[in-house]
Amino acid sequence: MLLARVIVVAVLAALSSVYVLAGAAGAVLVFAVQCLYTLWARKWWLLAAQAALVSWVTLGTGASVVVLGYLAGSLLVTRLWALAPGVVFGAVVIAYARGGDVITTLDLAITTILMTLIVPGLIRLVERVDELHATRLALAAAAVGEERLRIAAELSDGLGRGLDTIIGGVRRALAGAGTAELGEVVATARQSLADARAAAAGFRAMSLAPELTTAKAMLAAAGVAVEVRSGHTEPLGPAGALLAAVLREAVTDVVRHGAARTCVIETSEEAGTVGLRVTDDGRRTAEDDALADLARQVRAAGGRLASGLSDQGRHTVEATVPAPQRRPEKREPADMSVLLLAAVLVGFGVKALLRMPPPLLVPGAAMLAVIVVMQLRSVTGRHMTALAVMAVLTYAPVPVFGPIWLGASGFLAGPVLLAFRPRIAWPLVAAVVASTAAIAALFGLPLPQGANVTLSTLVTGLVVYSLLRLARIAKELQAAREDLARSAVVEERLRAARDLHDLLGHSLAAILLKCELARRLPPERARAELAEVLEMAERAGHDLRSVSGEQRDLSLAAEAESAASILRAARVEVTADLAHPPLPAEVETVLSAVLREAVTNVLRHSTARRCSISTAADGGLVRLTVRNDGARPGEARRGSSGLGNLTTRLAALDGRLTTGVEDGWFRLDARAPYLDPAGLGGDADGVGTVACV
Structure with missing residues (x-):
């Protein structure tokens, strides 16, 4: 997806900008090659070019050893992954040899490791998003295929055997066994017809959506302006069948009276119940007896059905039934995007702790842990409470911890970008960055150091936002992929229900009628009717295969x-x-x-x-x-x-x-x-x- 690639480029650009502004102009080339390697193809010559570039930028121009993290991260997604730790170790040796103290060397080592984790994480995330997007239709097709096999197994056990019995009985009757065989054929046809209708009702009961479509079409054909507001979750099972019956009767009532000009159909699901409301502006002279019958069925199912005039003088039919017991959603293992985000957040937190005085380590670690948890909550949605907690933990500790705590402001900027619309989010982020610069000036930090803290706030915010956004994209795609598969299964069952009723049900009804006629006719005339029954039964076999997913043109x-x-x-x-x-x-x-x-x-x-x-x-x-x-x-x-x-x-x-x-x-x-x-x-x-x- 394009958005995922834009976000990846933004993350790499934000990381590279730190070194470009520090004077390492060669980091621009490193950034360009890394983008090609991440988004285009993992070619050996691109890896070789990257190795040459990071070596020149680090050793030839004296840039930060963190640039070597680009190479180490790229190696991790190849067969040469075992070389990555060596590259990181080389970066640590170079940093220490340049005269850095232990704390500075450790800080650079942690930053290099973070870069090493970020790069392969971005590569895998792009692949994951592409895979989810590309396989959504394949998953739906596979789900439909499994459902067709399940439908075929269900139907062949009952209806398939019934058709075989009908064909065998008719053939025996035609062979001269007499019309006595037709008694068994008639009984089997009658039972098969009942089974087909029951199976169609069972398949159709999974969804209320087609009834909403039918109701809308019926009302529109009658000149009634209709609005449908769907607020339930499919499938509904038996509850859907009951509400579908109520909807059909309510809409038929609206059309029959012919006084309505507008109608609103609403569904809802909350507190363990599914609701249906049909409201129109027509008048009634008497309540429908069929609705009274349905009210008894709804009460027997533990629900409620009422009809009458609302406070606004509109006729309303309202039904509420218990919602189906839904399977608990499968808890997916932690997504790589979330693990990557957690690793980066923890790494940034450890870097901050390295600069803290010993007495402040415990409270600082505790507050950073809370910030990390609040950040991870942002993956699943817009949590204003979590954002408020992060805002407090960003500014409240500054008087105690001093300028060393200013790095936490970057953690706040990322979720702000995610929680608000751009026209609100960017001014807020600008305010966070400006407040960081102002606080640095109040503490009297030198200009280069203050500028570095301010820039780090923006870069950290962009990195955190990008990782949060990528994590959310992956989750949304996973959910959309599974929803598509579920919808495809429901549609397949609805197709089977339509074919059972319209094709196989018709054939079985015709067979039953012809057999009943043959029983009353003289033998010679009965044989002609039985020949047609045999042809119908064979066609019904084709209909059964069509219901199971085999396409058949009529x-x-x-x-x-x-x-x-x-x-x-x-x-x-x-x-x-x-x-x-x-x-x-x-x-x-x-x-x-x-x-x-x-x-x-x-x-x-x-x-x-x-x-x-x-x-x-x-x-x-x-x-x-x-x-x-x-x-x-x-x-x-x-x-x-x-x-x-x-x-x-x-x-x-x-x-x-x-x-x-x-x-x-x-x-x-x-x-x-x-x-x-x-x-x-x-x-x-x-x-x-x-x-x-």
Whole structure:
């Protein structure tokens, strides 16, 4: 990521600036080579160039031996890592040979070791950030793959065996065993259908998000301005299924009454509960019986559901249920960025202690330890209490410790940059640096020494900020990577739920209907129906594999033919008029699923005797319309998971699903944009006008 690289360059620049300002102009070249080595590639010739540069800058120009820490740090990430301690030891020998006392030599040794730790830490952090960023999609794909295997195992145990039993029973009946075998087939089909619906409900219960999408689409189609405020954490499990039922009923109620112009849907999670609130500006003449039924279910689950007018005169449905027991988050081992930060902070602290008089060592060490702990807390967020403690410990000890304590101001500057927005943070940092210079002047420090303390405050602040920021970036990327994987798993389960309901559920319902019909027919006619059942059962096997993650494109023409056969078996007169152009596979698959659900609803939710299926192109849209009689005037079909699934599928294509009742006919209308594969109008891919009685 670019931000991580900018921060690394800032850290290296801040460290190098100390030596440039001290007169070692060659440190600029060392900085440039170190940036190339850290951010570009670990090439042997760059390492050789760095070795030559730091040797010249240190021995040839008399610069500080700390510059050798660049080389030692770079060696640590290569196979020549064993040479790094030798470089550090050489720096200590050079420092002592230059006439430094033991304390000065020890100070330079600690600083060189810190540089040796900072450089490989920055290299590894850049690699870590790149790895986290690059593997986030791979982790999500792996999680989806594992979930598909889990779904396949779950479904094959029950539904897979059920389909095998159905196919075997039908084949035996066709082989002349008679229709007595159909009793077992019917029972198995009925149980498999119940299992499929239960599995779909279980998969769907993981998330409330698709219900929010469906609700928004339904309200928008009804001309209601809707706002969704999501404040819960996925997945929700059974709590999500219960709240989804409440949401569907509340939204259906808003649409049915037709008086609302605005609606707000809110979810929340706090204090061990998940809440849902649906508020609209419509009026009610009576409360919905379905909500009363749901209220009993919510109470049985340990929750509460209430509806009525709010203090502002708006109709409100509010439900609260216990939140699911979530697994405790895995505690990751200490990140390298945090360990690096801790090492640098401790190193700076030890350097400060070297200059303290013996009587002040214990209190000084205690206060520095508190500062280090407060700094590490800043990795996980903006902690104003920790910042206040560091501010107090930066200035309060100065009258006692004297100018030797001024180095602590650098520890304050870093977290300030992290805690506030730039327009506030930088003036505050400038104030910290200025206060350090002022205090140094009050103590009468010589100008070079005062300038060094002031510059060190700024450099230390930038280094600490950069390390804190890098640590936070690594944590944020890790969390985002895991969230993406969890979201992918939830989406995969939702896809499985949609396919179970829309594809496999439809096939099993059709098989059950055909088998029931075959049991009532003479043997010869029954054999024709059983041949179709066998074909449907084999197609259901393909549907099951599709649910488990195997992609399968559907044909709208084939689905229309199948729908006509199923409706004919139920004694419904069917007219099919398909006049759509060639469609992209994904559009045709979604419209085929819409047709399946529409036919299922015709059989389950009406007393239909006539049904019409039609498709047509309208500009850049393809339209599928399914109409059936037998709908009672004034009664809209309640929201169902099936229609919700279809709304979600179409929304993914920027399409729309609308339903309504007019003159005793129920109408389902699905529209989706398409691109003509040939770039032209194309011929209609339909079955013409076919009357089926």
